[in-house]
Amino acid sequence: xxxxxxxxxxxxxxxxxxxxxxxxxxxxxxxxxxxxxxxxxxxxxxxxxxxxxxxxxxxxxxxxxxxxxxxxxxxxxxxxxxxxxxxxxxxxxxxxxxxxxxxxxxxx
Amino acid sequence: xxxxxxxxxxxxxxxxxxxxxxxxxxxxxxxxxxxxxxxxxxxxxxxxxxxxxxxxxxxxxxxxxxxxxxxxxxxxxxxxxxxxxxxxxxxxxxxxxxxxxxxxxxxxxxxxxxxxxxxxxxx
Numbered sequence: 712x713x714x715x716x717x718x719x720x721x722x723x724x725x726x727x728x729x730x731x732x733x734x735x736x737x738x739x740x741x742x743x744x745x746x747x748x749x750x751x752x753x754x755x756x757x758x759x760x761x762x763x764x765x766x767x768x769x770x771x772x773x774x775x776x777x778x779x780x781x782x783x784x785x786x787x788x789x790x791x792x793x794x795x796x797x798x799x800x801x802x803x804x805x806x807x808x809x810x811x812x813x814x815x816x817x818x819x
Numbered sequence: 820x821x822x823x824x825x826x827x828x829x830x831x832x833x834x835x836x837x838x839x840x841x842x843x844x845x846x847x848x849x850x851x852x853x854x855x856x857x858x859x860x861x862x863x864x865x866x867x868x869x870x871x872x873x874x875x876x877x878x879x880x881x882x883x884x885x886x887x888x889x890x891x892x893x894x895x896x897x898x899x900x901x902x903x904x905x906x907x908x909x910x911x912x913x914x915x916x917x918x919x920x921x922x923x924x925x926x927x928x929x930x931x932x933x934x935x936x937x938x939x940x941x942x
Contacts, residue, residue, distance in 0.1 A: 743924060743926040747929070754935050760928045811865070
C-alpha cells in the first residue's frame with residue numbers, strides 16, 4: 712500500500728496570501744495524483760486530477776504540480792472560501808487508493 | 820452534472836450489518852467509463868477508501884475491509900449499495916459514495932461525491 716504524507720498538518724495564511732501544501736508518496740505514483748478540498752460538515756470536492764489538471768469549475772488560483780513522489784498544491788491568493796481541509800490521493804498503483812492525512816488551511 | 824444521493828440508517832447495532840444506498844442521477848451506472856465507490860471518514864480523521872464496483876463485475880476492496888464489505892450495483896434503479904457486516908464501534912464514521920473516473924494515464928480518481936451519512940454503532 713502506498714503511504715501518502717502531507718505537510719504541514721496546519722497552515723496559517725492571511726487572505727490574499729499564497730498557500731502551498733506538499734504531498735509525498737512512499738513510492739512512485741507517476742502523475743496519478745488528485746487533490747480534494749473539504750469544508751467542515753461537507754463532502755470532499757475534487758480540485759485537481761492527474762497532478763496538475765484542474766477539475767471542472769475550479770478557479771485558476773488553484774494549481775497542482777509534481778510527479779513521481781513529490782507533489783504540491785498551490786493556492787495563489789487565498790479567498791475566504793478557501794479556508795478548509797485539503798487531501799491528496801494517489802490512484803496509480805493497484806487499489807487500494809490511498810489519501811494523505813490532510814492539511815488544514817486556516818485564517819492567520 | 821452527475822448527482823449522488825445517499826440514504827440509509829444512521830444507527831447500527833454492534834455485530835449487525837451496515838447498509839447504505841447511493842442513488843445516481845444523470846448518468847447510468849452501467850457506463851463503462853465509471854467505477855462506483857465508497858469511502859469513509861472517522862470523526863476528526865482523514866479519508867479511507869473502502870472499495871469500488873464496476874458494471875463489468877470488477878470489484879476491489881481495501882484489504883482491511885475485504886472480508887466484511889460488499890458493494891452492489893442495481894442497474895434497474897441506477898443505485899449502488901454498500902454492506903458492511905459484523906460492525907463494531909470502530910466502524911462508526913461518515914460514509915460517502917462517489918464516482919470514480921479514469922485518469923489520463925490510468926487509475927481512477929473520485930470526481931463526484933454523495934453528501935455523506937454519519938453512521939453510529941450503538942446498542
